[in-house]
Amino acid sequence: MPQNYVPIFLFMAVIAVMIPLPLLLAKLVRPDNPSKSKLMPYECGIDPVDSARGRYTVRYYIVAILFVVFDVETIFLFPWAVKFKALGMFGFIEMLVFLGILIVGFIWIWGKGALEWV
C-alpha cells in the first residue's frame, strides 16, 4: 500500500527539524573563544606533521570491492528467500548452482590472499 510510506517521510521531516534545533539553540548559550592551539588538528599535543590526506593501505579498497560482490549476492538472495516455499525444491537447486559459483570465487580469493590483512 503506497500510502503506508507517507509516515516514514513525515518521520524524517520531524527529525530533520528536530535535530538541527539543539545545534541552533546551543549557539545562543555556548561560549565561543577559539585560540590557535585549540584549533590545531589533535595529535596528542605534538605539532602536526604532514597532511592528513595521505595515502592509506590498499586493503581498504579490496574490502570495498569484495563488499560490492557479496552484497549484490545478498540482495539477490532476499527475494528468493521470500518466495522460497512457492519455488520449492527446484528453486533451492537453482540457488545452489548460483551459490556454488560464488563459493568457488570465494575460495579463489581466499587462496589469492585477498582476505589476509598484512
Added chain:
Amino acid sequence: MNVGTFILVSAIKTVIALLVLLTAVAYTVWLERKVVGHIQNRWGPTRVGPFGLLQPLADGVKFMFKEDLVPPHVYKPLYIAAPIIAVVCALTSISVIPIGNWVTVGGLRTPLQITDLNIGLLIILGITSMGVYGVALAGWSSNSKYSLLGGLRASAQMVSYEISLGLSLIGVLILAGSFSLREIVDAQAGSFWGFIPKWNIFYGGQIVAFFIYLTSAYAETNRIPFDLPEAETELVAGYHTEYSAMKFAMFFMAEYANMITVSCVATLLFLGGWHGPLFGAAVLQEILPVFWFLLKVFVFLFIYIWVRGTLPRFRYDQLMAFGWKFLLPLAIANLVLTGLIVALRS
C-alpha cells in the same frame, strides 16, 4: 480511515515514538554507565538525582553549554552534515518497527507501529547501512589523521560485517516468507512439544543465525569487542576526534539509537517479538505483549553492556579474518541448511 485521520494518527505516533526513543537513548547511556560501573566495582553515576537518574539531563545541559569548536582545517559542509546523517539514519529505522499487536484507542483500530510496510526489514537494512556515510564522511572531512584512520576502519568493518548480517537474516525470511516484520512475528506464534515457544531461535534451527546476527550487529554498531574505529588506546576517539559539544553528542545518540534498533530487530526476528504468556483481565492482555517486547529488548541491551564490561578488544587483522573467514562461510552454510530442511519438508 480518511486522509485527515491518517495523517493525524501518524503524526501523533511519530511524536510519541520519538519522545520514547530519545528517552530510551538517554537512559541506555545511564544504564551502561551504571552497569559497567558495578562490573568494575565502582558506583557509576550517583550524584545527580536518586541513583544518578537525572544524569542524562545534566549531560544534555552540559552538551548545550560547551564550546562547539569547528577547526579551520576541516571541510565544513560535510563536517557539519556527518553527525546529522548519522543520527537521522539511526532514528529513522525505528519508524517501521512494531512494538505490539493492533490496539483499539477511542474506536480507532491501529497497529502499534508508525507504519506497517510489507518491506519493513529491507527498509531497516537500507537505512541503517546508510549510517556508514555519517561515519566515513566524519572521518574524511575532519582532516586529521586519527579521524581518517577511524573513519576508514569503521567503514571497512561495517561493510564487511554487513554481508554476514544480511545472510543470517535469510534463514528467517525462508521460514516466514515475508519481509513484513509483523508477518515475521506472526509466523513465530504458538509452541511445539507442548511448551517450547515457536520462536526462530528454538524452532527451525536458527540459533546459529541468531549468533551470527548478534556478532555482526555488534560490529555494525562499533561496540566492544569490535570498537576498533574508536579504540581509545590507539586512535584517541577515532572518527569523532575533532568533534565537540552537540555534534559529538549526536554521534553518541546515533550509536545508542542503533543499539536499540539492533535489539528490536533481534527480538522481532529471533525471539518472537511480542509473543509471551498472556493472562489476566482484558486490559492486561492488551498491555502484556508490549511488556514482553520491551523486556526482550531490555535483555539485549543489557547483554550489550555486559559484553562491553567483560570482553577485550580484537586486533584489526583478527577482526577482518573473523568476519570474512569465519562468519561469512558459516552464514552461507546456515542458509543452505535451512533451505534444504524447508525444501525437504514441503
